[in-house]
Amino acid sequence: MTPPDPNALAAATTLATALSDPATAWATIPAGGGRAWPQSLAGGAAGIALLHITRARTGHGDWRTARTWLSAAARDALTAAANAGLYVGVPALAFVTHTAATPGRHARTPARLADATIAITRRRLTAAHARIDRGERPEPKEFDLIRGLAGLGAYHLERHPDHPITRDVLAYLLRLTEPLPTDPALAPWWTDLAPTGEPHPDFPHGHANIGVAHGIGAVLALLSLAVLQDIPVPGMPEAIERICGWTDQWRNDTDGPWWPGFVTPDQSARPRPSWCYGIAGTARAQQLAGMALGDTTRQRLAETAILTALGAPAHLNLLGPEIGLCHGTAGLLQATWRMAADAPGLTSELPRLTARLLDRLDGPITDPELLDGAAGAALALHTVGTGTCPTPAWDRFLLLA
Secondary structure, three states, X not given: OOOOOHHHHHHHHHHHHHOOOOOOOOOOOXXXXXXXXXXXXXXXXXXXXHHHHHHHHOOOOOHHHHHHHHHHHOOOXXXXXXOOEOOEOHHHHHHHHHHHOEOOEOOHHHHHHHHHHHHHHHHHHHHHHHHHHOOOOOOHHHHOOOOOHHHHHHHHHHHOOOOHHHHHHHHHHHHHOOOOOOOOOOOOOOEOOOOOOOOOOOOOOOEEEOOXXXXXXXXXXXXXXXXXXXXXXOOHHHHHHHHHHHHHHHOEOOOOOEOOOXXXXXXXXXXXXXXXXXXXXXXXXHHHHHHHHOOHHHHHHHHHHHHHHHOOHHHHHHHOOOOOOOOOHHHHHHHHHHHHHHOHHHHHHHHHHHHHHHHXXXXXXOOOOOOOOHHHHXXXXXXXXXXXXXXXXXXXXXXXX
């Protein structure tokens, strides 16, 4: 917990009030825009439901609004298709309804969605192991957070940490970190594709992604959280060490430390300090890894990395005017809040970073969404405003907790 910030809480309340009605929440989107698929955690009603659920759980919102948004998220037939993952479809609804489930409230729906998500995960695990057996390189969507098994694993670790499916996902992620016999020189999560997940002439030899949204950062964070929760899967510390050893090769200690968002055989570049590719997500993953391994040097290095970025206006300005959790100031604020819980020396940075986000909210809402818009900013401000985050943690979907 951190000291509550009344200004942040007031701003979060203002945003949540503006997003209280699904019929009007998208009204401020410029012409040519449109609401995303309701089952999308990133851009649809499911994500905005998460905001109102969190507020209701902390006594700052009402359950009626949360239920209205849950109904909007589930209004269409739910998808368990091949593209279903933590951020879209049945698993997204499973995650959101799990955060709403309290004794006597919304208990049956999360159980049905959990069963469906287990079935989805089993299919994805079968395909992933078959790919490894063939000695082929992975596509990012096999293992990443937004589309892949790290995201499904984040849900399972939160929903039922002792379930066999959770251990099976973790066991797959261990195998992902083991060198492929067909090409042991490259990291086993190296992909032949561009960061977009598609072939591109600018990436003739593919790339390896360090970030949390689409890269090995998600695997590092999830395995570390599993170790910290004492999940009994042998080999997790060794897998964490393999990932850390590789990321250490790419860490830059000039004007840092910092890690590139992705690397190719001949280049790496400093990303903006965002959650998805930048220091906000990467430093938290490294901090969690240090805690899981009992490696205080790594933990302190990660904390130094975020502190250095927060103290450099030129780095912060790379975020531009964006407010969101993925690319903007809200993601950096939430990551810093989480890191401060394990490194109290960072707490003093929160007021300045909160003020920075508040400055960027001076105007009408042009994007209500969770990942890139006002709902995510409201959740980060609500967390800082209350000084706490209820369990189940809403930011598990970012693998910050």
